Amino acid sequence: MKQRIGVYICHCGGNISDYVDVEMVREAVAHEKGVAIAKTTVFACADSNQKEMVQDIKDNQLDAVVVASCSPKLHEVTFRAVVERAGLNKYNYVHANIREQVSWPHSDNKAGATQKAIQIVRAAIAKVRLSEAIEPLEVDTTQAVLVIGAGIAGMKAAIALSKMGVKVYLVEREHFIGGRIAQWDVLCLTNETGKELVSRLYNEIVSNKNITLYTGAQLIECKGSMGNFAVKLKLNPRYVKDICNDRASLRKAIDVCPVEVPDEFNFGITKRKAIYHNFPGEYPQAAVIDMNSCTRCGLCAKVCDKIDLDMKVEDLELNVGSILVATGFDPYTPAEGEFGYKVIDNVVTLSQFKRLLAFSEPGKLQWKGKPVKNIAYIYCVGSRQVEGENKYCSRYCCTATINTALKANEKFPELNHFHFTRGIRTYGKQEQLYHNASKSGHVFLQSYEDDPSRVERKGDKTIVRINDILTNRKELEVEADLVVLVIGMVPRSNNSVADILKLPRGRDSFFNEIHMKLRPVETVIDGITIAGTCQGPKNVVESINSALSAAIKSYSFVGKDKLMVEPVVAEVDPNLCKWCDKCTRACPFDAIFKNEQGVAHVNDTVCKGCGMCLPVCPTNAIQLKTFTDNEIESMIDVLANEL
Amino acid sequence: MNVTKNARILVFSTVKISDPAIDMAGLLKLHYSPKVYTISVPCSSAVKPRWILRALAKGFDGVFIAADGTDCPYGESCTEKTGEIVKKTHQLMKESNIDPVRLKMAAICSVCSESFIKHINSFNDTLLKLKTTE
Ligand SMILES: Cc1cc2nc3c(=O)[nH]c(=O)nc-3n(C[C@H](O)[C@H](O)[C@H](O)COP(=O)(O)OP(=O)(O)OC[C@H]3O[C@@H](n4cnc5c(N)ncnc54)[C@H](O)[C@@H]3O)c2cc1C
Numbered sequence: 001m002k003q004r005i006g007v008y009i010c011h012c013g014g015n016i017s018d019y020v021d022v023e024m025v026r027e028a029v030a031h032e033k034g035v036a037i038a039k040t041t042v043f044a045c046a047d048s049n050q051k052e053m054v055q056d057i058k059d060n061q062l063d064a065v066v067v068a069s070c071s072p073k074l075h076e077v078t079f080r081a082v083v084e085r086a087g088l089n090k091y092n093y094v095h096a097n098i099r100e101q102v103s104w105p106h107s108d109n110k111a112g113a114t115q116k117a118i119q120i121v122r123a124a125i126a127k128v129r130l131s132e133a134i135e136p137l138e139v140d141t142t143q144a145v146l147v148i149g150a151g152i153a154g155m156k157a158a159i160a161l162s163k164m165g166v167k168v169y170l171v172e173r174e175h176f177i178g179g180r181i182a183q184w185d186v187l188c189l190t191n192e193t194g195k196e197l198v199s200r201l202y203n204e205i206v207s208n209k210n211i212t213l214y215t216g217a218q219l220i221e222c223k224g225s226m227g228n229f230a231v232k233l234k235l236n237p238r239y240v241k242d243i244c245n246d247r248a249s250l251r252k253a254i255d256v257c258p259v260e261v262p263d264e265f266n267f268g269i270t271k272r273k274a275i276y277h278n279f280p281g282e283y284p285q286a287a288v289i290d291m292n293s294c295t296r297c298g299l300c301a302k303v304c305d306k307i308d309l310d311m312k313v314e315d316l317e318l319n320v321g322s323i324l325v326a327t328g329f330d331p332y333t334p335a336e337g338e339f340g341y342k343v344i345d346n347v348v349t350l351s352q353f354k355r356l357l358a359f360s361e362p363g364k365l366q367w368k369g370k371p372v373k374n375i376a377y378i379y380c381v382g383s384r385q386v387e388g389e390n391k392y393c394s395r396y397c398c399t400a401t402i403n404t405a406l407k408a409n410e411k412f413p414e415l416n417h418f419h420f421t422r423g424i425r426t427y428g429k430q431e432q433l434y435h436n437a438s439k440s441g442h443v444f445l446q447s448y449e450d451d452p453s454r455v456e457r458k459g460d461k462t463i464v465r466i467n468d469i470l471t472n473r474k475e476l477e478v479e480a481d482l483v484v485l486v487i488g489m490v491p492r493s494n495n496s497v498a499d500i501l502k503l504p505r506g507r508d509s510f511f512n513e514i515h516m517k518l519r520p521v522e523t524v525i526d527g528i529t530i531a532g533t534c535q536g537p538k539n540v541v542e543s544i545n546s547a548l549s550a551a552i553k554s555y556s557f558v559g560k561d562k563l564m565v566e567p568v569v570a571e572v573d574p575n576l577c578k579w580c581d582k583c584t585r586a587c588p589f590d591a592i593f594k595n596e597q598g599v600a601h602v603n604d605t606v607c608k609g610c611g612m613c614l615p616v617c618p619t620n621a622i623q624l625k626t627f628t629d630n631e632i633e634s635m636i637d638v639l640a641n642e643l
Numbered sequence: 644m645n646v647t648k649n650a651r652i653l654v655f656s657t658v659k660i661s662d663p664a665i666d667m668a669g670l671l672k673l674h675y676s677p678k679v680y681t682i683s684v685p686c687s688s689a690v691k692p693r694w695i696l697r698a699l700a701k702g703f704d705g706v707f708i709a710a711d712g713t714d715c716p717y718g719e720s721c722t723e724k725t726g727e728i729v730k731k732t733h734q735l736m737k738e739s740n741i742d743p744v745r746l747k748m749a750a751i752c753s754v755c756s757e758s759f760i761k762h763i764n765s766f767n768d769t770l771l772k773l774k775t776t777e
Contacts, residue, residue: 071666072683101681106670112677120681435771448729504718513717514659524716531749568685586688588718611689615728627684632694638655639680640701 002064002092004036006056007121010069012046014100019103019171021114028118028643029601034129038059044069050082057086057433064088064128068121087345088134091626119639123460126634134625136564139605141227146171148219148497151179152540153547154326155533158550162210166558168562169318170205170321171217175238176282177202179328183265183311185358187540188403189430195281197540202283206637214316215284222500225606227321227525227563235364237311239289240275243332246306248276250287253300253307261293264530267331269348270506275300275307286612321558322527324550327497329533332382332487333625339378339485346370346462347455347483350377350401357408365412365551367482371439373414376464376480377401378453383488383537386449394488394537399430401486402437409440417442418478420453420466443478444606446470455483489537502588503527510536521550524608526565526590529553568625569607570614572600583613600622650770651678652702652763655690656681659716661709661751661759668756675763679707687711687748688724692732695746696739701772704770705745707763722750744769 009025011017022040030038037060042048044067054408056062057586065088067079098117105111147158150172159172170177181187181194205211207312214235219480221232259274265282274294277287289300289307301307331351334341341347348356365372379401383394397542398421405417417437423446426434438444445468447453453466465477491509497599498505503523506512511530514522514611521529531550532543572583572592577599584600586594589608595601600621602613611624623629656662662683662703663716668675687710695706708725715721724749733743749762 073663073666099670100666102669103675104672105674106677107672108674109677116677123680123682245665251768312768316672419711430725504716504719507713512714512716539692586724588720608717610686611684612721612724614689614716615691615731620691623691627689629691629693631686632682632691633697635682636694636698636703639682639697640651640703 001034003034003126004060004062004063005066005128006036006053006060006062007035007038007125008049008053008065008067009038009098009121010038010045010067011040012069012103013043016069016099016103019107019110019113020098020117020276021201024114024116024551025121029121032122032125035125036062045075045078053082054086054561057083058089062088064092064094064521066094066096066100066124068117068124070095071097071101089135091134092128092131094124094128094131096120101574118643121172122643123635123638126638127631129632130628130634131626134567137567137604139225139563139565141558141561142319143167143561144169144318144320144556145320145554146196146229146320146321146323147232148330149179149326149532149534150177150213150215151328151532151544152181152197153328154179154324155205157196157324157326157531157547158211158361158546159201159204159208160548161555162208163557164551164559164601166210166555168211168469169320170211170213171219172213172215172235172439173218175288176217176278176284177213177215178282182279182288183538184403185592186407188399188414188433189541193281193513198281198283217316219500220315221495222323225603226557226565229320229323229527231318231320231323233316234522235314235316236291237313238286239291239307239309239311240485241308246304248303250306250367253304254287254385256299256303257295258299259293259295261290266359267352268348269352269355270359275435298614299622312333318511321345321428321513322554323501324529324531324554325497325501325534326531326547326550327495327534328487329537330492332490334381334485334487339381339453340457340462340483341485344457344462346481347485348497349487350397350404350480351483353482353484354404356403357411358393360411362411365408365415370481372417374418374478374480374483374486375405375479376403376420377486377640378416378455378464379419379486381487382483382490384422384449390488390490390508392537393425395425396537397486397488398425398562399433399539401484402426402433402442405442406433406437406440418480419444419465420451420464421446444470444636445476447457449464452553458509492534501525502527506536508536510534521546521553526608527557565605566609567604568605568609568627570609570622570624572604573623574599576619578619580618582616582618586612586616588612626636645699648771649678650767650774651702652705652707652766652770653698653703654675654678654679654681654707654752654763655687655694656683656709656756657687658683660711660714660753661687661755663753664751664755664759665709667754670755670757673727673756673760675760675765679763685759686715686717687723688721689726690725690726690728692735695732696735699724699736699741700746704774705747705766707766708746709751709759710729710748712752714750714752742773744773
C-alpha cells in the first residue's frame with residue numbers, strides 16, 4: 001500500500017482551470033489517505049514542472065504519483081518517464097483525465113465539472129495506493145524475420161531488412177514471386193512496367209546472402225511470441241527438377257499435356273496447361289506443374305526427363321524473432337449480372353483488360369474476334385458500395401484506369417475512352433494524368449451513388465447509360481465495344497495466415513493496425529507487423545512506404561539480442577483455480593495452459609493483457625496486473641461515494 | 644454546489660477503442676452529464692460481472708459498457724464475449740431483484756463520439772424515469 005503519494009493537478013493553460021476550480025480539487029484531495037503532497041501546476045508537461053516533480057519525489061520520498069491533466073493518450077508516457085527518472089517504478093504512476101473527460105465536455109457546468117474532477121482524482125489516488133511495482137519482461141530474441149508474401153511490399157521489406165543485417169526468410173505461396181504488379185505491365189506513375197520492377201528486385205533478392213527465398217511455400221503453424229516464433233512451412237514441389245534449361249523438351253511437355261484450365265495470371269481470359277511456364281516478370285524462370293489440375297497421366301514425363309511427378313511436399317521449421325505479413329489483396333470479383341458481368345460477353349474487369357492489352361499485338365485491339373474502338377469504363381465497382389460491405393475507396397483505381405487508358409492509345413491509337421465515374425479521385429501528383437486524359441479527348445461522366453450507370457444489351461449492341469450530373473442529369477448513352485469494370489480491392493479470399501497468426505481484422509476485413517496514425521504497421525500481436533495491401537487498399541508507392549516502415553518496426557524487435565515486453569499480463573492464483581478450461585478457451589492467443597500442478601498458467605510472453613479470461617473464471621482465480629479486483633473496486637467505491 | 648439532477652452512470656470503456664471516442668466527445672465540446680464516470684479496461688470482454696454488481700450496489704444508477712464491437716484489436720470474438728458478460732450479469736441482477744435496464748451495452752468505435760453521447764443521454768433518461776417510478 002503506497003503511503004507517500006504526490007498529486008499534481010494541471011491548469012493546462014486555461015483548458016482545465018477555466019472550467020474546473022483546480023484549487024478546490026487540490027484542497028479536496030490533499031487529505032486523502034496516503035497523499036503526501038498535492039499541488040496545482042500551470043502546465044504539468046512543461047520541462048520545469050517535470051524537473052520539480054523529480055525533485056519532489058526525491059525530497060519527499062514519494063512512493064507513487066498521480067497527475068490529473070489531459071488524456072493519458074497524450075502524456076501518460078511522459079509522466080511515467082518522469083517517475084522513472086526519479087527512481088520509482090513506472091507502474092506506481094496513475095493518470096487522471098480531467099481535460100477530455102471533464103473540463104471540455106462539461107464546460108457548460110463548472111460546478112459539475114469541478115465535482116467530477118475531484119472524484120476522478122480521488123479514484124486515481126485509490127488506484128495508485130494499491131499499485132505494485134512491476135518490471136518489464138525480458139526475452140531473448142532470434143535475429144531473423146519471416147516475411148510472408150513476395151509481392152512488391154514483401155520484396156521491398158525483405159531487402160530493407162537484409163540491409164540492416166538481419167537474416168530474412170521470404171516466403172511466397174505461389175511458385176512465382178512478384179505478386180500482382182507482375183500482372184499489370186504498365187504502372188502509373190512512372191513509365192516502368194511491373195515486369196521491370198519485379199526483375200530488378202528479384203535479382204537483388206537472389207544475390208543477397210541474408211535473404212532465403214521459398215516459393216510454393218505456406219505457413220502452416222506458428223508458436224511462441226515476439227522475439228521467438230517457431231514457425232512451420234509447407235513446401236510444395238514444382239515437380240520439375242532444378243531449373244530446366246532444355247526449353248525444347250519443356251515446350252514439348254507443355255504441348256502434350258492434355259489438361260487445360262483457365263489461366264489465373266490472365267484472370268481467366270486465356271487458358272494454360274497443367275504444366276506451365278512463368279510469364280515474363282514472374283520469377284524464378286522455371287516451369288511448374290499445378291497438381292490441383294494435373295491428372296498424373298505421365299505424358300509430360302515421357303518427353304522431358306526433368307519432370308518428376310513423385311516429388312514430395314516437405315515441411316520446414318524456422319525460428320524468427322518477428323513476422324512481417326505482406327500477403328496482398330484480391331481484385332474484387334463482380335457478382336454475376338453486376339453491370340452485365342458474365343452475362344454480357346463484352347464486359348470485363350480492369351484486371352482482365354490490362355492483361356488483354358499486354359498480350360495483344362499492336363495495331364487494332366480485338367475482343368473475342370471483334371474490333372474494339374469505344375471503351376466504357378465503369379468506376380467504383382466493388383468500392384464505395386451503397387448496399388454492399390465495401391464502403392471504402394480502393395485508392396489505386398481512378399489513377400490506374402486513366403493511366404491504362406492513356407497508355408492503351410500508344411499501342412492502339414484508334415481507341416475512344418468514356419469514363420463513367422462517381423467523381424474522380426486522382427489525388428496528389430496523379431492529378432496530372434487526369435488532366436492529360438481530359439486534354440486528349442477522354443470523356444468523363446459522373447453519376448450519383450444512388451443512381452449508378454447501367455449496362456444494357458440492345459440487339460447485338462452493348463449500351464452504357466448514365467444520368468450525368470456534370471450535364472445537369474441529362475441521360476447520356478454510349479455504344480461500347482468493350483465495357484471495363486474498374487474493380488476495387490478486397491482482402492485475399494484465402495487468408496489462412498490470419499487464422500494461424502491470430503491477426504485481428506478491421507471492419508473492412510483487411511488486417512488491422514493498432515492505430516491508424518500513431519502505430520500504423522504494428523498489430524496487437526507483439527512482434528508481428530503488416531505491410532502493403534493486406535492492410536487495406538494502396539497503390540505501389542503507398543505499399544512500399546508501409547513495407548519500409550514495417551521493416552524498421554520488425555527490425556526494432558530483433559535488432560538487439562534481448563527485448564523488453566509490457567508486463568500487464570493475467571495471473572492465475574493456483575490455490576483458487578479448479579481447472580475447468582474456460583480461460584484457455586476464452587484466450588484468443590493460446591497464452592494459457594494447464595501446468596504440471598494441473599491448474600491454469602499464463603505464459604507471460606504470449607499474454608496480450610486483453611483480460612478476456614477474467615470474467616469467465618468461475619472461481620475468480622484470475623487477475624490482470626494493473627486492473628486487479630482491488631484496484632478496480634477501490635475506484636468504483638470512490639466514484640460511487642461522492643464527497 | 645448545484646449539480647442538476649442526473650443519473651449516476653459508470654462507464655466501462657476500453658483503452659484503445661472507446662476511450663478515444665469519449666475523449667473526442669470532449670474535444671468536440673459535446674456535452675453530457677458530469678455524473679458519468681469512466682473506468683478504462685483493455686477490452687470490454689474483460690469486465691467482470693462482480694465489478695458491475697458492485698457499482699450498482701455502491702450507488703451507481705446504471706452501468707454502461709462502451710464495447711469494442713468489431714473493432715476490438717484483440718479479435719472478432721469480443722462482441723460475442725462482451726454480450727455473454729452482459730447476459731450473465733443481467734441474470735445475476737434479476738436474481739438480486741435489480742432491474743436489468745440498469746446495465747446497458749453498446750459498441751462505441753474509436754470515432755463514435757456522437758453515438759456515445761446519444762447512448763449516454765438516452766440511458767440517463769431511462770435511469771431517471773426508473774428512479775421516479777420506483
Ligand atoms: C487492375 C489493377 C491495376 C493496378 N495498377 C496500378 C498502377 O498502375 N500503379 C500502382 O501504383 N498500383 C497499381 N495497382 C495496385 C498494386 O497492384 C498494389 O499496390 C500492389 O500490388 C500491392 O502489393 P502487395 O505486395 O501489397 O500485394 P500483392 O501484389 O497482392 O502481393 C502479395 C503477395 O503475397 C503472396 N501471398 C498471399 N498470401 C500468402 C500466404 N498465405 N503465404 C505466402 N504468400 C502469400 C501472394 O501470392 C503475392 O505474391 C493496381 C491494382 C489493380 C487491381
